[in-house]
Amino acid sequence: MFSILKRYKFLLVIFLFACNNQQIDNTVNNDVSTSNAHSNTIHTTTTDVKMVYIPGGEYKPFYGSDSILTKVAPYLIDERAVTNAEFLAFIKDNPQWRRSNVKRIYADTTYLKDWQSDVELPKDAKPNAPICYVSWFAAKAYAHSVGKRLPTLDEWEFMAMADETSANAREKVTYSDNIISLYLLKGRQFNEVKQTKPNYWGVYNVFDLIWEWTDDFNSILTTNDSRSGQYEDKSLFCAGSATSSTDVLNYAAFMRFALRTSVKANYTIANLGFRCAKDTTIIK
Amino acid sequence: MASIFGACKSGTESSNASAVDMVAEGEPQVAEVTGAPKVPAPVGDRGPKKWIVNLETTEIEGVIADSINYTFWTFNNTVPGSFIRVRVGDEVTLNLKNAANSVLPHNIDLHAVTGPGGGAEATTAAPGKEASFTFKAINPGLYVYHCAAPPVPMHIGNGMYGLILVEPAGGLPKVDREYYIMQGDFYTKASAAKKGLYEFDNDKAVAENPDYVLFNGKKGALLGPNMIEAKVGETVRLFVGNGGPNLTSSFHVIGEIFDNVYLEGGSKISHNIQTTMIPAGGSAIVEFKCEVPGEFVIVDHSLSRAFNKGAIGKLKVTGEPNHKVFKKHEKK
Numbered sequence: 001m002f003s004i005l006k007r008y009k010f011l012l013v014i015f016l017f018a019c020n021n022q023q024i025d026n027t028v029n030n031d032v033s034t035s036n037a038h039s040n041t042i043h044t045t046t047t048d049v050k051m052v053y054i055p056g057g058e059y060k061p062f063y064g065s066d067s068i069l070t071k072v073a074p075y076l077i078d079e080r081a082v083t084n085a086e087f088l089a090f091i092k093d094n095p096q097w098r099r100s101n102v103k104r105i106y107a108d109t110t111y112l113k114d115w116q117s118d119v120e121l122p123k124d125a126k127p128n129a130p131i132c133y134v135s136w137f138a139a140k141a142y143a144h145s146v147g148k149r150l151p152t153l154d155e156w157e158f159m160a161m162a163d164e165t166s167a168n169a170r171e172k173v174t175y176s177d178n179i180i181s182l183y184l185l186k187g188r189q190f191n192e193v194k195q196t197k198p199n200y201w202g203v204y205n206v207f208d209l210i211w212e213w214t215d216d217f218n219s220i221l222t223t224n225d226s227r228s229g230q231y232e233d234k235s236l237f238c239a240g241s242a243t244s245s246t247d248v249l250n251y252a253a254f255m256r257f258a259l260r261t262s263v264k265a266n267y268t269i270a271n272l273g274f275r276c277a278k279d280t281t282i283i284k
Numbered sequence: 285m286a287s288i289f290g291a292c293k294s295g296t297e298s299s300n301a302s303a304v305d306m307v308a309e310g311e312p313q314v315a316e317v318t319g320a321p322k323v324p325a326p327v328g329d330r331g332p333k334k335w336i337v338n339l340e341t342t343e344i345e346g347v348i349a350d351s352i353n354y355t356f357w358t359f360n361n362t363v364p365g366s367f368i369r370v371r372v373g374d375e376v377t378l379n380l381k382n383a384a385n386s387v388l389p390h391n392i393d394l395h396a397v398t399g400p401g402g403g404a405e406a407t408t409a410a411p412g413k414e415a416s417f418t419f420k421a422i423n424p425g426l427y428v429y430h431c432a433a434p435p436v437p438m439h440i441g442n443g444m445y446g447l448i449l450v451e452p453a454g455g456l457p458k459v460d461r462e463y464y465i466m467q468g469d470f471y472t473k474a475s476a477a478k479k480g481l482y483e484f485d486n487d488k489a490v491a492e493n494p495d496y497v498l499f500n501g502k503k504g505a506l507l508g509p510n511m512i513e514a515k516v517g518e519t520v521r522l523f524v525g526n527g528g529p530n531l532t533s534s535f536h537v538i539g540e541i542f543d544n545v546y547l548e549g550g551s552k553i554s555h556n557i558q559t560t561m562i563p564a565g566g567s568a569i570v571e572f573k574c575e576v577p578g579e580f581v582i583v584d585h586s587l588s589r590a591f592n593k594g595a596i597g598k599l600k601v602t603g604e605p606n607h608k609v610f611k612k613h614e615k616k
Contacts, residue, residue, distance in 0.1 A: 177476070182477050185477050187385070258434045258435075259388060263389075269413075271387060272410075
């Protein structure tokens with residue numbers, strides 16, 4: 001009898017130990033996995049934003065060798081940035097993304113800065129102005145909630161080669177200059193979306209409101225010192241250096257890439273928001 | 285004991301290797317930094333210490349010339365940025381905060397730093413963020429610091445530079461007056477996005493054809509009520525830097541001869557110099573004694589810059605004439 005009890009006890013201990021282990025594993029999983037963990041719990045949000053078809057094609061990335069073209073598959077992209085009102089709706093449906101609930105590893109301390117409460121926009125904020133002070137994680141979660149994703153860096157830059165009248169305006173003398181003039185203006189992020197002319201593809205506010213997250217914002221560039229002019233490890237390029245850029249006079253692109261290299265995925269910034277994209281099988 | 289210590293001190297402090305091993309004493313204190321033309325107090329004979337230097341990068345509208353507004357990018361809201369003054373062996377923690385309303389990321393490369401990028405990589409800060417690193421000042425001299433975020437010529441062209449002085453052990457010799465002057469070339473065009481505002485012109489910068497070449501970031505920054513001053517008999521030391529981004533400076537003070545020039549801001553001292561060359565991203569320390577009163581014009585002696593583009597300032601010396609040195613003959 002004693003021996004049976006003893007054996008039973010022993011088994012019980014093993015059983016409990018196993019349970020504990022499992023629990024720990026689960027917790028760890030929840031903490032480290034990012035979009036996957038959230039995707040299970042993200043509730044669908046609706047949005048009426050129009051998406052624009054971009055046929056894609058080959059293009060010369062700003063960074064890399066002159067002779068290497070990058071292929072961009074056709075995709076759909078939101079014609080405008082995600083707005084305050086849209087993000088508020090998402091927050092209401094997804095309490096885990098409220099300011100008081102969000103984990104620091106997913107959004108830093110300035111997340112949704114200036115909001116009056118968890119579910120109230122900043123005082124005087126226009127509902128149709130772009131949402132800012134959102135992290136890459138939050139942007140990803142939002143995109144998921146509307147059945148979309150963030151555009152890749154190549155998709156974003158491909159779309160951004162256009163001016164109002166042509167798909168690729170990079171060779172035009174005024175292209176970079178005009179963008180820089182826009183970039184230098186402060187407080188642009190408080191303006192409403194779609195108040196200026198769209199580009200060749202019908203995409204609004206590519207340059208005149210905010211910086212925008214891309215899905216792989218940190219994939220190409222690693223060094224913050226713009227002058228090292230060398231390949232980093234993992235065959236990544238350095239930022240801004242004249243030797244690795246294909247277009248040294250495109251100061252506007254330098255500025256975008258500088259911003260991308262200065263941020264981390266949980267950063268939230270006054271003039272950094274996003275728009276969404278989606279795959280498409282249509283080939284026009 | 286004292287003599288052994290003294291011998292060690294004088295023997296070791298001349299080399300960088302020993303500067304690395306100098307012990308910075310005490311808890312870190314916030315260092316005094318100043319806007320031009322002022323400089324912080326000399327280090328004197330104090331030993332190495334720990335300092336905290338706080339700099340904020342900002343993008344602000346300011347007056348560049350007459351009534352022309354220009355978008356400057358700055359360290360601590362001034363062009364040039366705050367003057368930092370330390371000594372060899374000091375341990376400096378540099379905190380760089382990028383203002384929340386900045387559009388762009390910024391960083392700082394201090395030429396006084398021995399380490400990757402002079403601190404640029406370690407300090408790259410997105411809008412609203414802070415970055416920090418600690419360095420030991422191991423080489424004495426007058427060094428330029430500047431923003432090195434891409435596009436670098438644009439960040440420098442908009443005014444993101446300043447000076448950091450690393451004094452030798454025991455400090456620089458005492459003088460009566462010290463001033464901070466920094467030259468920069470500015471390339472401007474009317475903003476397409478905002479009326480009445482001027483901004484950086486990329487094409488002019490690439491062509492190295494500036495509209496303005498200025499001391500201390502503004503036409504007239506050292507003229508009229510802003511003249512720097514001294515009295516007859518006083519010794520004057522100018523800490524002169526050149527931010528560029530492109531032009532070198534033929535630095536000259538009309539009617540003075542530099543008794544001493546710390547060539548290129550380093551340790552070699554040359555004497556009796558009329559005009560000293562200051563490279564972009566370089567500096568010089570010039571010293572002279574004011575023998576006679578008058579207004580002494582400070583110029584880039586590449587003279588079109590002085591007379592047409594703004595590189596002109598004045599030192600006003602007051603006091604009794606010394607006719608042994610200078611006497612004007614009145615015609616009857």
